[in-house]
Amino acid sequence: MPLTREQRRDKFFRCAERVLDRAGAERLAERLERIDDLPDVREVMDIARGSRE
Numbered sequence: 001m002p003l004t005r006e007q008r009r010d011k012f013f014r015c016a017e018r019v020l021d022r023a024g025a026e027r028l029a030e031r032l033e034r035i036d037d038l039p040d041v042r043e044v045m046d047i048a049r050g051s052r053e
Contacts, residue, residue, distance in 0.1 A: 020050060 003011065009029065016025035028047045035044065 020047070024050065 012029055013022075013025055016028060020028065024047055028044065031038065031044045031047065035041070038044070
């Protein structure tokens, strides 16, 4: 059975917050939710690496 959106977000934050603070994890989640609309993945990768905006 597929995870609900809430379950996916919970799982994402449990993983992401091991390497990012909550604000970074929130920014990353927001970008990933609209990744198809982004011109490239540079910003996603910068956030994932912990780079500051």
